[in-house]
Amino acid sequence: MxxxxxxxxxxxxxxxxxxxxxxxxxxxxxxxLLLPGVLWLLVFFLMPMxxxxxxxxxxxxxxxxxxxxxxxxxxxxALSEYWPQFVRSVLYAGSATxxxxxxxxxxxxLIAFRAGRWRTLVLIxxxxxxxxxxxxxxxxxxxxxxxxxxxxxxxxxxxxxxxxSWLGMTAGDRVLATPLAVVCGLTYNFLxxxxxxxxxxxxRIDGRLHEAAGDLYATPFTTFRKVTLPLSxxxxxxxxxxxxxxxxxxxINADLLGSTDTRMIGNVIQTQFLRILDYPxxxxxxxxxxxxxxxxxxxxxxxxxxxxxx
Amino acid sequence: MGSATTSAMTTxxxxxxxxxxxxxxxxxxxxxxxxxxxxxxxxxPNVVVTVFSFNDPKGRFNYAWQGFSADAWRDPxxxxxxxGSLAVSLQIAAWATLGTTVLGTMIxxxxxxxxxxxxxxxxxxxxxxxxxxxxxMAASLLTLFLNMGAQLGFWTILIAHxxxxxxxxxxxxxxxxxxxxxxxxxxxxxxxxGPVQTFVRVTLPIAAPGIAAGALLAFALSFDDFIxxxxxxxxxxxxxxxxxxxxxxxxxVQINVIGTAMFVVAVVFVLAGTxxxxxxxxxxx
Numbered sequence: 001m002x003x004x005x006x007x008x009x010x011x012x013x014x015x016x017x018x019x020x021x022x023x024x025x026x027x028x029x030x031x032x033l034l035l036p037g038v039l040w041l042l043v044f045f046l047m048p049m050x051x052x053x054x055x056x057x058x059x060x061x062x063x064x065x066x067x068x069x070x071x072x073x074x075x076x077x078a079l080s081e082y083w084p085q086f087v088r089s090v091l092y093a094g095s096a097t098x099x100x101x102x103x104x105x106x107x108x109x110l111i112a113f114r115a116g117r118w119r120t121l122v123l124i125x126x127x128x129x130x131x132x133x134x135x136x137x138x139x140x141x142x143x144x145x146x147x148x149x150x151x152x153x154x155x156x157x158x159x160x161x162x163x164x165s166w167l168g169m170t171a172g173d174r175v176l177a178t179p180l181a182v183v184c185g186l187t188y189n190f191l192x193x194x195x196x197x198x199x200x201x202x203x204r205i206d207g208r209l210h211e212a213a214g215d216l217y218a219t220p221f222t223t224f225r226k227v228t229l230p231l232s233x234x235x236x237x238x239x240x241x242x243x244x245x246x247x248x249x250x251x252i253n254a255d256l257l258g259s260t261d262t263r264m265i266g267n268v269i270q271t272q273f274l275r276i277l278d279y280p281x282x283x284x285x286x287x288x289x290x291x292x293x294x295x296x297x298x299x300x301x302x303x304x305x306x307x308x309x310x
Numbered sequence: 311m312g313s314a315t316t317s318a319m320t321t322x323x324x325x326x327x328x329x330x331x332x333x334x335x336x337x338x339x340x341x342x343x344x345x346x347x348x349x350x351x352x353x354x355p356n357v358v359v360t361v362f363s364f365n366d367p368k369g370r371f372n373y374a375w376q377g378f379s380a381d382a383w384r385d386p387x388x389x390x391x392x393x394g395s396l397a398v399s400l401q402i403a404a405w406a407t408l409g410t411t412v413l414g415t416m417i418x419x420x421x422x423x424x425x426x427x428x429x430x431x432x433x434x435x436x437x438x439x440x441x442x443x444x445x446x447m448a449a450s451l452l453t454l455f456l457n458m459g460a461q462l463g464f465w466t467i468l469i470a471h472x473x474x475x476x477x478x479x480x481x482x483x484x485x486x487x488x489x490x491x492x493x494x495x496x497x498x499x500x501x502x503x504g505p506v507q508t509f510v511r512v513t514l515p516i517a518a519p520g521i522a523a524g525a526l527l528a529f530a531l532s533f534d535d536f537i538x539x540x541x542x543x544x545x546x547x548x549x550x551x552x553x554x555x556x557x558x559x560x561x562x563v564q565i566n567v568i569g570t571a572m573f574v575v576a577v578v579f580v581l582a583g584t585x586x587x588x589x590x591x592x593x594x595x
Contacts, residue, residue, distance in 0.1 A: 037416055110342055126349070128573065129352055192352070
């Protein structure tokens, strides 16, 4: 992000493409370079996953300790008890992702093609909210969406709340402590993660392609549909993943802006782990979430044919 | 829309009607209006945070406007534990940045410059932490710490932060190193520079912007992290943990003061950096 803001593209970029394959300098050099970082990830990322998998099939109690008993019923119990939270997580994170795409695309387009000399400033304004702790900003939504406040009043006057109530997104003339507030918070929190990849892929589009489409009598909409949108697909794919993945595991928005009826799977994992201390159930839920996300990511990447996400 | 498209294509030679011109004008600006609305949505909470840093709340919570007061700005550390938590967060972020920058740069160089076995495996190991909900990493790390009987606190937070920030540094540095011209280093060696001299005088300066970007990202991620910290902190309180706690007990105005100050400092910092970069670019031309 900062790279795109503060420096010009390296003058050697064009020659770098035709460079020779990396030369062998000492055969062991890459391994020494990799060793500490990879070891760190193995011990503190991969090994915990194994521990978690093993914890999920243990039985016992805090006082007497836990033993691995291959008690797979924990998974079944966890799923049958907490499936509403799972469904809710997918629904909320999915709605937030769609909203982020709808809201973020125009802004990314604006920055890439219309901002002119304001481009850097608008980009800074997109990144700037990051610098205020996101918890403080999420709490600000409590003020914005407060009962009887101007936003809720306006939504009421426009009868928007009647529609959302009918959809089950709000209750009565309240927005706080409803699904709408949670989705609104999720959308807000992960919007920059959608805008930045979109902007990166839009910015790469050669402006002459738009001119060519116009010369061939394409309307602006056709140009968008046939030229801009297909070329920005890598940004759409990584943007939706970068939004959906963290949103599906989030429990901050559901906790601060929602109620007990809006609890997501992240809330359950957090409570089970840190308050109820039922480690096997928590580990099983966390493992299920991980499996679901990996499945979604793999299918999505394969379907969209984008391999170069990293 | 499909029929409109074909008709526009076949009647392309006829003059554009006033309505079509208006529709075109409106459609063109629609993107700008929509984009600015989104920008407003993004910035609204920051405006609220700033305005409410001057609030004079009557109860424990700072959610409703009561009256103007600059008391909190005069005494930002007036709430017990607030500035202490800020110091803890800054310390952890600084150490995590140092650790991830060193480890991440090494991995990035290995990936960008060398051929070795298990390259795909290393790539996946770098990608996975970024494709994992934080709560999963947090929960599994806690099971590891509990199994090892580790004392939760400063060190477990630091370990966790280095773990989840590492991938982002690798990606940032790798992108920069990949776009480097290897002939520059060959030229240095042709001019009798040793490997160490080549690295310090040629390679490192060219890779520096990527390393700086990675370090900044790591600092921001670590400083603002809540979920992983919540699981690995024990009784240690970082700044996000303090805000979380106060959301349950009562939010002091000082939280908004710190939030506003961080925002202003960061924006000034970024604007100054951009101005310097622009001037340097002009000088080069």
